[in-house]
Amino acid sequence: MLVTEQERLRDDLVKMTDRFGRDRSALMPILQELMRTRYHISEYSMQVIADLLDIHPVEVSSVVSFYSFLEDKQRGQFVIRLCRTIACDMSGEGNVARQLVNDLGIEFGGTTPDGKFTLGWANCLGMCDQGPAMLVNEKIYTQVTPEKVHSILEECRSTFGVHATVDKERC
Amino acid sequence: MSDELLPHGHPTRAPASQRGRTAEVLEHAKALGKQIEVTIDGRAITVPLGTTILESAQQLGIRIPTLCYHQDLCLAGVCRICVVEVEGQRALQASCSYPITAPIHVKTHTPAVRKARRHILDLMLANHYGECYTCNRNGNCELQSLAEEYGVDYFRFGRMEKPRYEIDLSSHALVRDMNKCVLCRRCVRTCIDLQEVGVLEAIDRGNRIKIATFGDKPLSDVVCINCGQCINRCPTGALRANDNTDEVWQAIDDPTKHVVIQTAPSPRAGIGECFGLPPGQPMTFRMNTALRYCGFDKVFDTNFAADLTIIEEGTELLLRLKAAMANDECRMMNDESALQHPERSQSQSIHNSSFINHNFPVPLPQFTSCSPGWVKFAEHFYPEYLDHVSTCKSPQQMFGALLKTFYAEKTGVNPRDIVTVALMPCSAKKFECNRPEMCASGYKDIDYGLTTRELAKMIREVGVDLPNMPKSDFDDPFGTATGSGVIFGVTGGVMESAIRTVFELVTGKKVENLFDHAEVVPVRGFEGIRYAELPIVEVGPVPAIISHLFKDWNWLKGATLKVAVAHGTANAKRVMEDIKAGGKFSECHFIEFMACPGGCLGGGGQPIPTSPEIRAARAKAIYDEDRSYTIRKSHENPALLQVYADFLTDGPCGHRSHKLLHTHYTPRGKYIA
Known part of the structure; x- marks a missing residue:
């Protein structure tokens, strides 16, 4: 049977509401789950969520626009957030940043053409004593050095972790 | 707390987990009937526990300036213009959202309060683009009168030199000029809570925050029903009707x-x-x-024309009722004949349908169609019921x-x-x-x-x-x-x-x-x-x-x-x-x-x-x-x-x-x- 992308998205969202409930307070878990599986929250999915939770689409978009970890634009499978606070800065964050830019071939704020990586900043990850700190999706790396950057990225590239598995299931 | 009602008679939209901690005290205490004595500017008044400072002051005839507060809407407490000094508390308190739970002493016009209010106004004006004399709310603007009341005579924090946002002229009914917005969110509460249409909401955060529609689309493209309730409640000229007087x-x-x-x-x-x-x-x-x-x-x-509408709409109603009645009879006849002579029911129904098509149920109840806001609301949210709306x-x-x-x-x-x-x-x-x-x-x-x-x-x-x-x-x-x-x-x-x-x-x-x-x-x-x-x-x-x-x-x-x-x-x-x-x-x-x-x-x-x-x-x-x-x-x-x-x-x-x-x-x- 031919299923359009929108229908599949709707089915997924219905399943999520079964899991998280249909109360207003289910909004955050659903949005987070959507970020984990589809790497962005489209306008269409906001409207479906609003419909399912009996709230207004504009409220969903308000929440999405409020949180930095929720995005309405497509981002990469791996979001790398490098801490740019003063403690990390002093322990050599600059070199790590340069290594990331060189290795990925994108500037901060960009996404690689293959949709694998998005590079961005974070404002303090609470790892000031173990800087420089870097967050890759939900995993934190501390005392990152330019050498480690390469292996972390390689690890991501070769990993068929949770993201890849989800992708396989979807395809 | 499910029975907690807003002034206009329906529950808050807050999730159950967040439904007003303060409000719970409020309802409960009021139910207890406990009275509490407060002193505002040296004058004592006894109010039910949970009454806000603002309400108590209003009862005493003491004026506290407000901006985001509106009688028809739920509380927001975002503009802070109504701050007062509560004795023994370090920070100034927003009187509109401070429920009285202890016998407090309040001062509404101390130097600290006046200075704070003035600063708040100065900050609002720093982000407010537009001249009063070219504004359609000139003379009837709450921001303007507050600025006058608090003697704002210069722009302490500078002012906008250029407009930040494009004026949304897409709608026939409303014009949205967010350069004049002071982010009081009255329109948001009007649209979401009072009218439950849900067009406007605060988008983004911090200094980038603004009131926007879904996806920041023009008003003509979203589910706006043009009721204009937001215009009536906007304290400034940020929302206004599309003026045709020149034409x-x-x-x-x-x-x-x-x-x-x-x-x-x-x-x-x-x-x-x-x-x-x-x-x-x-x-x-x-x-x-x-x-x-x-x-x-x-x-x-x-x-x-209203009289004409009544004649036309009344006749339409009578016609619908008659058709429904005939349908019922028809169906009853069919049911009976179907029971007695199952083989004949087919021909019977065909015979009947020659004068009334009972395959199509008559849409009842009939809805009025006088209110264009309601009509567009129905078109957006209940399109499947449009045949109920009077033609x-x-x-x-x-x-x-x-x-x-x-x-x-x-x-x-x-x-x-x-x-x-x-x-x-x-x-x-x-x-x-x-x-x-x-x-x-x-x-x-x-x-x-x-x-x-x-x-x-x-x-x-x-x-x-x-x-x-x-x-x-x-x-x-x-x-x-x-x-x-x-x-x-x-x-x-x-x-x-x-x-x-x-x-x-x-x-x-x-x-x-x-x-x-x-x-x-x-x-x-x-x-x-x-x-x-x-x-x-x-x-x-x-x-x-x-x-x-x-x-x-x-x-x-x-x-x-x-x-x-x-x-x-x-x-x-x-x-x-x-x-x-x-x-x-x-x-x-x-x-x-x-x-x-x-x-x-x-x-x-x-x-x-x-x-x-x-x-x-x-x-x-x-x-x-x-x-x-x-x-x-x-x-x-x-x-x-x-x-x-x-x-x-x-x-x-x-x-x-x-x-x-x-x-x-x-x-x-x-x-x-």
Whole structure:
């Protein structure tokens, strides 16, 4: 049977509401789950969520626009957030940043053409004593050095972790 | 806490987990009946536990400035202009959202408080782009008056040199200029909580925050119903109606144009407020003189068209009821015959369908279609129920269609040269008159819709002091209408008029026998949703005006007419959900919906500010006007009967009336591409 992308998205969202409930307070878990599986929250999915939770689409978009970890634009499978606070800065964050830019071939704020990586900043990850700190999706790396950057990225590239598995299931 | 209600009678939208900790104390303590003594500026007052500082101060007659606070809306506490000093507390407290739970001492005007308020204003002005003298809220702006009150004489934190946002001119009804927004979120609370439409919300965070629509799309592309309630509650000029006065002046100044205006009942009850009068002073006949002074060639009464609407909509209702009744009988016959002779049921149903197609259930209850805000609400949120909405145009559009056909014929003016202007309490009427289907006469039914505020501006522009104008009557051939038309302006009014007319047409008895002075009290009042039953004990002969449609009324004998009234789209939503679930309201026959709280008198084009008291005063003015008329029932309007005799010769819901006075709707849905 031919299923359009929108229908599949709707089915997924219905399943999520079964899991998280249909109360207003289910909004955050659903949005987070959507970020984990589809790497962005489209306008269409906001409207479906609003419909399912009996709230207004504009409220969903308000929440999405409020949180930095929720995005309405497509981002990469791996979001790398490098801490740019003063403690990390002093322990050599600059070199790590340069290594990331060189290795990925994108500037901060960009996404690689293959949709694998998005590079961005974070404002303090609470790892000031173990800087420089870097967050890759939900995993934190501390005392990152330019050498480690390469292996972390390689690890991501070769990993068929949770993201890849989800992708396989979807395809 | 599920029973916690906002002032307008429905639960908060907060999730159960977050539903107001403070509010819980508030309800609970009030239920306990505990009283507490507070001192505000050295004056003591005893209030129920949980009363806010602001409410207590208001009781004492102490003025605390507010901006984001609004009587009709839930609390926000975001603007901080109402800060006060609570003795023993380090920080200043927002008085609008501080429930009193201990015997505190409050000072409302200490140097620290005054300085804080001044700073808050300075900060707001630093982000406020636009000059007061080019603003349509000049003289009626809450930010402006606060700046004056707190002696703001320079821009401490600088000011915007360039506009940050483009002005959204996409909508026929509303203009959104976010450069003037102070982020008080009254519009957000109006749209989401009061009206439950959900167009506006704060997007983004920190210094990038702004009030935006879904996906920051233009207003014409989102689910906005144009009710304009946000305009009435905006403290600044960030939201306003799309002003057509320039075009109207141009038409007036053009000698080849014949400019006619129709005035709705609600603006007449409200316009006095624009001239410094207290709310509830009807200006009907003084306004006629002022309008002629402005240069309008003819002044007509929209109530004439309201009466017309009642006849058309009432007839439509009776036709639907009859069809439903016939359907029921048909179905019963079918069921019986199907039981007795299963093989014959097929042919039977075919035979019956030759005169009534019972495969299609008759859409009942019938919904009113006078409120263009409600119509667009239904198109967006309940498109599957559009066949329940009466096909009648709203009075404004009916009148426009008649003006460009019947009136043009009668007076010999080329309809091309007639410019029809409608004075309405409504911003959605501006959208309605621009609907593409509203041009049955071959011309645009209504060329321009004006709001009460815009007309007040026009009247002031010609140097007329409205309260001191002499009175004059409406122009012929439509004359002064009936009391039934007048009460269209208040919630329940359409229903009351319909009951007066339908009851008399069907029973042949005076409605006064049932209700004193023909005042149908059960449908009056400001309760969000009202329900009434009207038994039809006996029936009379069919009146001449609809004798071509009905042979007799015997089929209605002993029936009970069930009606309901809802005002504000939040209440409309409640009724619609009940109908969807097959509840009490699905058994109604006729339901009146008005998009605005209080009906038209609380419309988005009415003078600012608005509050429950102001709306009640306007309602009183309208009911008083109804009482002052000698003819108070639509079907007794002599001018109307003349129009049916001369022009709409095939009667109510006839061919011509269908062409000119009826319309169709567009299922829009709530999903935005």
